[in-house]
Amino acid sequence: xxxxxxxxxxxxxxxxxxxxxxxxxxxxxxxxxxxxxxxxxxxxxxxxxxxxxxxxxxxxxxxxxxxxxxxxxxxxxxxxxxxxxxxxxxxxxxxxxxxxxxxxxxxxxxxxxxxxxxxxxxxxxxxxxxxxxxxxxxxxxxxxxxxxxxxxxxxxxxxxxxxxxxxxxxxxxxxxxxxxxxxxxxxxxxxxxxxxxxxxxxxxxxxxxxxxxxxxxxxxxxxxxxxxxxxxxxxxxxxxxxxxxxxxxxxxxxxxxxxxxxxxxxxxxxxxxxxxxxxxxxxxxxxxxxxxxxxxxxxxxxxxxxxxxxxxxxxxxxxxxxxxxxxxxxxxxxxxxxxxxxxxxxxxxxxxxxxxxxxxxx
Numbered sequence: 001x002x003x004x005x006x007x008x009x010x011x012x013x014x015x016x017x018x019x020x021x022x023x024x025x026x027x028x029x030x031x032x033x034x035x036x037x038x039x040x041x042x043x044x045x046x047x048x049x050x051x052x053x054x055x056x057x058x059x060x061x062x063x064x065x066x067x068x069x070x071x072x073x074x075x076x077x078x079x080x081x082x083x084x085x086x087x088x089x090x091x092x093x094x095x096x097x098x099x100x101x102x103x104x105x106x107x108x109x110x111x112x113x114x115x116x117x118x119x120x121x122x123x124x125x126x127x128x129x130x131x132x133x134x135x136x137x138x139x140x141x142x143x144x145x146x147x148x149x150x151x152x153x154x155x156x157x158x159x160x161x162x163x164x165x166x167x168x169x170x171x172x173x174x175x176x177x178x179x180x181x182x183x184x185x186x187x188x189x190x191x192x193x194x195x196x197x198x199x200x201x202x203x204x205x206x207x208x209x210x211x212x213x214x215x216x217x218x219x220x221x222x223x224x225x226x227x228x229x230x231x232x233x234x235x236x237x238x239x240x241x242x243x244x245x246x247x248x249x250x251x252x253x254x255x256x257x258x259x260x261x262x263x264x265x266x267x268x269x270x271x272x273x274x275x276x277x278x279x280x281x282x283x284x285x286x287x288x289x290x291x292x293x294x295x296x297x298x299x300x301x302x303x304x305x306x307x308x309x310x311x312x313x314x315x316x317x318x319x320x321x322x323x324x325x326x327x328x329x330x331x332x333x334x335x336x337x338x339x340x341x342x343x344x345x346x347x348x349x350x351x352x353x354x355x356x357x358x359x360x361x362x
Contacts, residue, residue: 037061037082044071056080060105063087069094076100084108084128096120107131107152119144126150130175134158142167154178154198159205166190177201177223183208189215198223200246214238214271225249237272 032049033056041062051074059067064086073094075081078101085108096117104121107130114129116138124145134156142164150173151165158179165174166187173196181202188194189212197216199206200223207228213219214235219242224232226249236242245264252260255270 034058044068047071052076054078056082058082059086060084061086065089067092073097079103081105091115091118093117099123102126104128114138114141116140121145122147124148125170126152128152129156131155136160137162137165140164146170149173149193151175161185163187169193172196172218174198179205181206184210184213186210186212188212189217191216193218195219196221200225200227202227204228209233211235217241220244222246230254232267232271234271234275237268237270237275239268242268 032054034047034049034054035058036044037058038061041059041064043064044059044067051071054075055077057075057078057080060082061084064083065088067083067088069092072092075098078098080103081098081101082103082105084105088106088109088111090111091106091114093115094117095115096119098121100123101121102123103126104124105126105128107128109132111129111132112135114134114137119138119141122144125147126149127145128150130152132155134153135158137153137158139162141162145168147170148168149170151168151171152173152175154175155178158176159182161176161181161184163185165171166185167190169190169192171191172193174191174194175196175198177198177200179202181199182205184199184206188210194216195218197213197219198221203226205228206224207230209224209229209232211233212235213222214233214237216239219239221244222236222239222242223244223246225246229247229250230252231254232247232252236245242264245267247260254274255267259266259270
């Protein structure tokens with residue numbers, strides 16, 4: 001009796017194990033990986049399996065010119081779609097049906113634009129569209145692809161990045177080098193997770209960076225080399241996590257070459273000091289405006305006039321007595337008082353009264 005019970009228990013355990021193995025096999029069969037890469041295909045053959053079960057489809061390194069709409073619409077469980085290095089001129093509109101798609105690689109094709117339906121791929125985490133003929137990206141791309149972490153669009157013909165790209169708060173890598181970018185969106189500070197920004201080699205097109213580049217709090221690497229940038233935003237001095245800065249190939253004036261040649265730390269210090277003390281690094285002293293000249297030559301009674309030994313250039317402002325309207329100042333009585341000879345004479349021609357005066361500070 002004891003033997004029979006033990007035997008029954010062992011059979012029960014084996015049955016459970018077998019059923020578990022069968023379930024595992026079923027799961028493995030349900031999630032297919034189809035690799036048709038490097039087969040010199042001009043078109044896609046009729047698949048022998050249910051394409052709705054495919055989780056990864058690799059069609060790379062072929063000569064495919066078109067992906068049928070009907071095929072894409074049935075790839076409901078695909079997570080990875082790799083069609084790089086083909087002859088595709090466009091993506092099917094049914095790409096928007098791929099709600100589970102996380103990685104899309106369409107690099108090395110002839111694509112000029114993305115269908116607007118790509119915005120429906122809301123699970124997308126990586127989009128690689130390098131080496132195509134893109135002239136624009138969908139205007140509302142950033143509003144929908146909220147899970148996108150890596151966007152690579154280098155080696156295209158993009159002139160602008162859509163403003164909606166600043167809503168990609170999950171984005172960590174943005175590679176837009178080798179394009180025709182004229183400018184970057186202003187509100188880049190919203191990209192709170194961006195770690196790598198590469199907008200190099202836009203050559204004669206990109207001549208400035210927005211101030212918000214210096215507000216990318218997670219930025220570790222910034223490459224703006226080989227553009228036409230002459231001044232880096234002072235805000236870059238605030239990038240505490242920045243470890244790599246590439247600026248070669250630009251006609252930079254600020255920071256000057258002698259600072260750039262030192263180190264990244266020297267560049268950040270220079271820009272930080274320039275931001276906190278505007279004009280501290282100017283080559284020439286700021287030209288004195290007409291107000292300063294009036295103070296220096298004593299045309300108006302400046303603050304501290306009683307201290308005759310003091311330096312007039314150090315005064316904080318000046319006092320203008322007896323405020324009068326424009327009409328009054330334009331009358332014949334006062335017109336002669338503002339002639340250049342009288343204004344810039346070292347002598348004081350106005351006897352001012354303290355009452356009714358106001359102060360203008362630098």
